[in-house]
Amino acid sequence: MDPNSPTRDDLISSKEILRRSGISRATLNNYIKAGILPRPVVGRPQDPSTSTKKIGFFPQSCLERIEWVQRMKREGRSMEAITGMLGLEGEAGSPRVVAPGPPAGGSEIPREGARGQPFHPGRLRLTVDEISFPSYLLNYDFELIWVNREAEQRLFKGAVKQEDLSASQSIFKYLFKWEFHTQVANWRSILKLHMAYAKLVKVSKTWIAGLFRGISEAEITVLEEIYDQVSPVGNQTIKENYASLLTQDGLSESFKVTSILFREGVLFIYVPLEFK
Template identity: 30%
Template sequence: MISSKEVLELSGISRATLNNYIQLGILPKPVFQSPSEEVVQGTARLLGYFPDDALDTIQTVQFLKSQGLNMASIAERLSQTNDLLDVEQDTAFVQASVGQAKQSGRRAGVGVEKRGSSTTTVEKSRSSSSMALSLEGLSQPAYMLNYNLELTWLNEAARKEIFRFNTPPAQSAERNLFDLLSRPEARISLLDQKALANLYIHLASARVGREALSKLVLAADPDLLSLFNDIDFANSDHEKGQQQSVAELDLFRTDIHGVPTRYRVYAVYFREGILVIHTLAEDRGDDLLDFLGRRDQVIQNLLSKRLPVMTPLAVLVADLQNSVRICSELPPDEYFELINQIWSTMGPILRKYTGTHGKHAGDGVVYYFFPQPESNYLFNVVACADELRAAMRKISADWQFRKNWLTELQLNIGLHEGQEWLGSFQSANHVEFVVLGDTINRAARLSDFARHGTIWASKNLISRLTTDERSRVEFGVMRYSKENGDRFVTSSYAQIDSLAPLEEDKYEKLRDIAQLAVTEIRRVSLTRNY
């Protein structure tokens, strides 16, 4: 039991508000008895005592009020969910709620109760049932969202119980979670829309900064910006990079039958997005936690089931020039050492700019760059290409010094952008992202066109950079003239057929991009030009 004095101190509510809760039936009438010896002198001879879960109930009332419910509606909702609220055995949640009340007297996050800040530890011993659990076997609603808050995968339970559509939209922009929740066919109440939106904002805030996340929310519904008030955003890249094994949150919304229900939501963070699973609050999640603890298996399974989607993207194709000749010049062990050094150097740079490994094209590599909440994917691919070129020059200089040879290592890079279908192919132990369409083919052709370690990009890509980003890119075309001499014309483009004699057999592969307007990237600055 907890005294009325402690309730008022820990919850921060007034005595009038406490009496109002009692009159509405939200809290039971107190039991009066003599206070314990620990109570300070001067206290009344009799004190009212409430059940131990009174503070939890008050916390629930406070965030339901923040969702726009009046007190009569809150009382009705709580009366319908008494069986859930009265059976509160989760000491971690109670301690977190009471501890927060003790420290600040403020309510917890709007619509979502965080279940502690530490990571969930998966026990070493797993039952046979948990080991048998798989993504396909999940009966609970499960889905994955990327950091643009777009749906990338869901199971049948999530389709029926959360989003309630027949077929997922084809366009990535149409899979924005806020838009999916507000679709008329979903028939989701405004209150539940707000509760779910609040959940997604809280989940994304662990990885996405306030400015970038506010842009996503503002584009969807400016009224949702009020939900930012109770979010504690990560203050540094280091904090954003720290990932919980499994985050647990509580969510109130109505089920498919319209009954107000309390759910426990599990969220697992990956580089590719967030896996979200909804369970009833009273269900024990031991097997589920064991399953989610096997991160490598989970993400491999998720990526192989990713929904095909029509998405904007930029493509980078890179190819080592004269790789056959270089192979013939070096002993086998040194050639493999060189190639491994090149790709191990490229890997961190590509990850830095959020590149996603794609299907190989010949001897080269392909990377896809997708829209990001905190950066422009189009500028990312240009800056990444420039950094790859600089890294290759250093590797080349090191090997020239080491071998005392004249061969120069050069990476020829082609860049293009477009909107294409993205899917995945899965082998026995590998998942490979694949883009279908002309964007990848044209990037590959530009890589074939590039020579001597140059970077060539389409006019479409450069034109879609912001004015500031374009000012940080030195680009143009070298013009050759016997009369006026050769000159590099900055901020200009040219069609492929004006830059190469396509009638010659060696340029046959370039004929399908003869009319493509392109430019050479000479230099990229990462800092703004003022």
Template identity: 25%
Template sequence: MITSKQLLELTGISRATLNNYISLGFIPKPQVMSPLGNNNSSTKRIGFFQDEVIERINEIKHLKKNGLGISELINYFKTKGLLVYKNEEKNHIDTVNNVTMSLDSINCPSLMINYNFEVVWLNDSVKKLIWNNKLKLDDNTKLRNIFDVISQANFFLKEDTYLSLIELFVFLAKTKYNKSQIESTIVSKTSTILNIISNAYDKDSDFDSVRGVLLKEIFIETYESTSNIYNIAITTFREGILLVFVPIAEYSDSIINYLSRRDLVIKELLKNKIPTLTSFAVLVTDLQSSTRICAELPANEYFELINEIWTSLDPIFRQFYGTHGKHVGDGLVYYFFPKPDSSYTFNAVQCAMMIKNEMRKINERWKIKKGWLRDLYLNTSIHEGQEWLGTFQTSTSIEFTVLGDTINQASRICDFARFGAIWASKKLMSQLTFDELSKVHYGVYRLNNQNQQTFISNTYAQVDTLIDLNTPKHDKLKEIATLSITEIQSISL
């Protein structure tokens, strides 16, 4: 008998191809046992194949070289009675157009992490597999770092398995961050976990790739004498990384086909996203005098203007890692979340300034196009807080939303802003580092002794000192009467 590693070396095929042949019934699944007949429970068990499998794989390669496709190979082996699985449905479940499959129907242990490497979703199967149903997951996203979470499995997983999982997540993390950035995300910075990560960072890891899905084989063994070989299918999205632990005997190309359909998978994941308590910055922006502009323009031109604004701004929000919250009429909301490699509050500040500059260009284009003197302004506010993040879903869409006073206050600050100004809360500005704050030109206008408006840099003011709240049209601003805010005029980078 030979190991899977030896089989791959002798036949020259990839592990993904081997797994595909097993799922199609071309070759039998491996027998999982200890090396050299060693039945010691502490010895790592691996998969073995009969020597005849080499001949079968070489036969498949010969037939494929002669032009036979997968369906023809199935019929060939079926006619000869050589398929390992006799159930026709098993062999034909694979189809690229299979859209009925879901994470629930796969029924494999699965979890998703964001690019802060915080757990944002996981199913009951993975809780059982990795943590023996004893995982304690905090509401605060900062306490859901995957390395902290995995450390809770140390009592249940054998050491080799535990280290293999740490190495897997380190490999995924180091594609975006250096070693110190990875370590900075960890809450429980014990010497043990830091040493493990440091050692794992310098190791290489081998992955197969099928239709954009990474595959990594891992042997999972517990102190309760359970063990199995899993193919971990890894899919990346803008929102994070999904890992599906597929038992080697259940591996199917249909699973890969489903996971490669990112649009379907991410929609399902967002529906099940765990509400989390998280720090964030929020940017609210609104087109000033939109009702009057709508009245002055033909309907098709008004929608052309709005679409041009949002289309032009979208790349800027993406550049600064903004997450789309909602899009109501002429305004929008974007969220900025903590990241190991950048400041979420400074990202919001830079984004606000760039959209202001972009809006000036749009304004000039429409002045030329319409020959009018009207100026177009996007009034913007940015605020910071800690609130519950979740999703609202309808039959056709999924929308990120944050519950709490932070959003309401940001909306009121935006209502206060006029003529394309950017107003930020003192709370947000206080989250900037000294170096970041030194790059921002901010302050408020005050009346001097000559009753003239003078800009006082590096200062804040309560809303009720900047506007007459007794005027009926300002009633809704009473909600933020005592909130300290400042106007951001420019950034020096």
């Protein structure tokens, strides 16, 4: 058995999800079909008095996901936009490409793109590898999935390396590493910056306790305190913030932080203020 698989104590029945979230059975099925919720694990009901022989069980985190989706709908977002924010394309939950394919009945006319490569308007891709400023990409579970050399050295001070990202790890785990703490005096400010983005999609702090393997009670306490302190960022596609890194020797480096929301996650680009 996979040690990372949820236990029965970590699961909630479909009946309980309907009761606590207020959604209909049809909406629940639609969320599963869209990939917003995982397919249920089928098992025996916990109540021995029920006549039902089998029932579906979901991770507890599905309640938080449903609450977030309902909030996005109240703000006027379509289901297509919501699934796009989550980077989903159906029950498999696999990431979509950055841009959709050509319109039905349309034709693809190759045009000359950068470096002489054909440009297909219906197959747009964004290349981030050559960004010259410190940059990194997080998915919507706030796991680090890409980081450039400039960010490794200038932001994370060696606590993060691209070659170590074969298995995605929470950005918050990296920000608790001693290599980062011993060089960055205001590490709590950097935690707050990322928590403000996490709070956009995490509508309660129940997820923090299971954020990453080995998280300590002290780390949980710090993150829960920060969650209560910060406000979620706006849901605009492109946002600008400012951040400073204060090193333990008293030196400070300031950045304008541009974030871009894609279907796959959030891209952060740190432009040093002296560059301007």
